[in-house]
Amino acid sequence: LSKVGIALRHQFERLRNIVDLDNAIDSLQQAVDLTPDEDPGKVAYLNSLGNCFLCRFDSLREVLDINNALAVQQQAVNLTLDKHPNKPVYLSNLGNSFQARFELLKKPIDINKAITLQRQAVDISSKGHATRAVFLNSLAHSLLRRFQQLRNPNDLNDLQQSIILQREAINLTPSGHTDRPMYFNSLGLSFRLLFEHSKQLTHLNEAISHQQYAVEHIPDKDAEKACYLSNLADSFAFRFICLQEHADIERAIHAYREAANNDLTSPSVRYAAALHWAAMSLHCGNTQLALEGYKVLLDEVPRRAWFGHKVTRRYEELSEMAGIVNAAAATAISLGELGLALEWIEAGQSIVWTQILQLQPPIDNLRTVAPALADELQTVAHALQNINQEIQESTSVEEAQTHRALAMRYQRALGQVHNLRGFEDFLKPKKLQRLVPASKNGPVVVINVHASHCDALILHSYNCTQPLIHIPLPELSYERAHELVTQMKLILKTHNFRSDRKMVLANEDVANKGEDTLQTILAHLWTWVVHPILLKLQSIIPVNVSNDYLPHITWCATGPLAFLPLHAAGIYDPGDSSNGVNMFDFVVSSYTPTLAALLNPPAESSKASVSNPQILIVSQVDTPGQQSLPGIKIEAETIKMFTAPGSTTHLNHENGLVSAVLEAMAQHKWVHLACHGVQSPQDPLESAFILHDGNLKLRNLMSTQLKHAELAFLSACQTATGHEDLPEEAIHLVAGMLATGFPSVVGTLWSIRDDDAPIVTKVFYSNLLGKGKYAERKDGIVQAAYALHEAIMALRQQIGIKEFTRWVPFVHFGL
Incomplete structure (x- = not known):
């Protein structure tokens, strides 16, 4: 068992298949469990097992592995025993694991x-110990x-000790030894830090x-070469800053x-190298080379957010990479590569949702060419879909390993599909020509927000040879957009709009101040x-206020702008509303998290000329433990006024159970959810509709696919409120409903008044x-x-156009 485990670890180091490492750990764990403590071989098994856990931690960054x-x-x-020749090996390895945990948690202890452990290893190892140089280098690295971490300019003791130890390690290692490049790389890092001081x-x-x-002496097939190259590049970059010699920036x-093009190293190393490659290229004015770097960089984004990770881990990775897609798109736009910019923005939007939707692959065409491969892809995708709902922070080690094994199996199958003629782009990000149909029902305005410049790209179907129009937005900046979001958050916090569906009103003076601020934002x-x-837009569509049938546009914003109500933008004159100008007079607005969400064809049953759908109404007036919402009863009865007999199913009170609602959603074309909603910033997948017996969570919706869904109306608070650290990921309940198969969803940006919802509902359904x-x-x-547009107009007429906090939150997503 131990030999099998060690062999599997070596195989992982060659092929980087995490399943090999999982299996290595399983084999070594069995060897440890089957061996009594008094057996002299057990210690070696424990050491090998510990090294495998450390290796898996380096790949997955799971704290359980390092512990x-x-x-x-x-x-x-x-x-x-202290005198055992392998004692320093075990001490040094234990020290390496403490050092690795320090990198994750940053705890000085x-x-x-x-x-302490690595120094003990050095102290008890003999001068002629075969791996003494390794112990010296490990200790030197921890001191470094x-x-x-401490960065005390008056205390260079750790750094000076590190250099001494690294020199000794090099002197002990003969020329040509495989570890010698590692020691030189470490010594180089120490001298660069010494230079910084x-x-x-x-x-x-x-x-x-x-x-x-x-770099020159490490083999090309060594996975560490990319790290050494990046370290060398960092030093060249430092020297360029000092001397401003162009040769150094070119070397960097x-x-x-x-390093970025080294396929043997980890996605995080390639990502970091490509990021520096692009940034340095921009610094020296070579935008074309920067574009090349960004291409490599963006390929690594979904690899870092690998779908074999837990969903929360994927979101953590994406949060660390926030803004990168916008930087790449800004560079492409500056070079006139508008199509490439749009493709990159689309590929970087809602990555996790896209991964989940790919678990419903369209395999009919594939089945005619490779039926066995189609069956394999469908089987693995179905298994992944089922396990996705259960993979949480509390998931067992065995379940997580199963998830990773399925992800690798799916990846292999997908790779085989890509090798087939005609399937090279199967489930890959779409190119411009395949994105144009997203604008069939009206132009789509994609807005890229970046510190360098902000731009709008209008995708339209009016001219197939030039489907993109570029509009620079010189007055908009990332800082301005961020400031508007900050002001919005302050307003919502002051008024407590996000406490529940029934808005808690502040005193009149505070309320008026908030409305004034929101008016300024709009x-x-x-x-x-x-x-x-x-x-x-006037140059391609008739934008005319006298037109009874207003044009329709869809907004797809990025960065801070994704949290702002573009549909309500306007000048609302404080003295006379007739002097104002606003979006509602010119167009009907929708939003979309991705262009792909607009490409889903309507269900076959929805092509009838007159609407007569089966509607599911879920209403929770008195949810246990929640504030009563009496307006919901009126809301539910209002919908029934406009439906045909026998076409509605009403789940209210104790009938509104999580399981019952999920089951009923699969049997109805339209769904109206009137209840409390909750947004969870700590774990976005815990955002939920609050039902009678618990929460219908975003996590539950992720693995649900509805074949005949048409429309969902989410009459709850915060259903379209995303996560501020992940603006491009659309982590909200509206996006969840889109992903489950609803092409059209109505939601809310913040809490709504309980007495406003029935007004909107009546006009909408009528x-x-x-x-x-x-x-x-x-x-x-x-x-x-269009129905929501009419409903909001009616609400504005009844409550007054200046009551922004009441009518602005209602939004439409999708088709």
């Missing part, structure tokens, strides 16, 4: 413990990391000299480029964003059902956006 490594390595140390160029030159040796870019959105876009103004479908699509 397991520490536990078994400590056991190995405890079972080994861990790095101090690592240094402690120096970096001393500012002496000789120290930086020595760092470069050592790092060049490491070359090294970063080589004015800025009009001036900085919307008005320039509408002016350009326009869509029976002989309503928008009962006729347009190209098979329910005209929900």
Whole structure:
């Protein structure tokens, strides 16, 4: 068993298949469990098992793995006599694991413990010990990391010790030894840190000299080569800053480029190298080379957010990469590569949702070419879909391993599909020509927000040869957009709008101040964003206030702008509303998290000319433990006024159970959910509709696919409120309903008044059902956006146009 485990670990190091490492750990764990403590071979098994846990931690960054490594390595140390020749090996390895945990948690106690253990290993190892140089290098590395953490300019002791130990390690290692490049790389890092303190160029030159040796002598097939290249590139970049010699920045870019294109290393290393490659290229004015770097960089984004990870881990990875897609798109736009910019923005939007939707692959065409492969893909996708709902932070090790194994199996199957003629782009991000149909029902305005410049890209179907129009937005900046979001958050916090569906009103003075601030925000959105876009749209569509049938546009914003109400932008004159100008007079607005969400064809059953759908109404007036919402009863009865007999199912009170609602959703075309909603910023997948017996969570919706869904109306608070750290991921309940199969969803940006919902509901359904103004479908699509537009207009007329906090939150997503 131990030999099998060790062999599997070596195989993982060659092929980087995490399943090999999972199996190695299983084999070694069995070997440990079957071996009594008095058996002299057990210590070696424990050490190997600990090293495998450490190796898996390096790949997955799961704290459980590093804690397991520490536990078994400590056991190995405890079972080994002080005079045993392998004692320093076990001490040093235990120290390495403490150092690794320090990198994750940044607790000084861990790095101090690592240094103590590694120093013991050095002290008890003989001068001629075969791996003494390894112990010296490990201790030197921990001392280096402690120096970096403390950054005390008056205490260079750790750094100076590190250099001494690294030199000794090199002297003990014969020329040609495989570990020698590693020691030179470490020594180079120490000298670069010494340069940062001393500012002496000789120290930086020595760092470069050592790092060049490491790069030149490490084999090309070694996974560490990319790290050494990146370290060398960092030093060249430092020297460029000092001397401003163009040759150094070229050397840095070359090294970063080589590291980024190294397929043997981890996605995080390639990502970091590509990021520096692009940034350095932009710094020296070579935008074309930066574009090349961004292409490599964006390929690594979904690999870092690998669908074999838990969903929460994927969101953590994406949060660390926030803004990268916008930077790449801004560069592409500056070079006139508008199609590429749009493709990149689309590929970088809602990555996790896209991964989940890919678990419903369209395999009919594939089955005609490769039926066995189609069956394999469908089987694995179905298994992944089922397990996705259960993978949470509390998931067992065995379940997580099963998830990773299925993900690798799915990846292999997908790779085989891509090798088939005609299937090279199967489930890959769509190119521009395949995205154009998203604008069939009206132009889609994609807005890229970046610190360098902000731009709108209008995707339209009016000219197939030039489907994109570029509109620079010079008055908008990332800082301005961020400031507007900050002001919005302050308003909502002050008024407690997000406490529940029934808005808690502040006193009148505070309320008026909030409305004034929101009015200012909407004015800025009009001036900085919307008005320039509408002016350009006039050249391709008739934007005329006298037109009874207003044009329809869909907003797809990025960055901070994704949290702002573009649909309500306007100048609302404080003295006379007739002097104002706002979006509602010119267009009907919708939103979409991705262009792909607009490409889903309507269900076959929705192509009838007159609407007569089966409607599920879920109403929770008195949810246990929640504030009573009496307006919901009126809301539910209002919908029934416009429906045909026998066409509605009403789940209220104790009938509104999570399981019953999920089951009923699969049997109805339209769903109206009137209840409390909750947004969870700590774990976005815990955001939920609050039902009678518990929460219908976003996590539950992720693995649900509805074949005949048409429309969902989410009459609850915060259903379209995303996560501020992940603006491009659309982590909200509306996006969840879109992903489950509803092409059209109505939601809310913040809490709504309990007495406003029935007004909106009445006008909305009266326009869509029976002989309503928008009962006729347009190209098979329910005209929900137009019905909501009418409903909000009616609410504004009743409560006053200046009551922004009451009518602005209602929004439409999708078709």
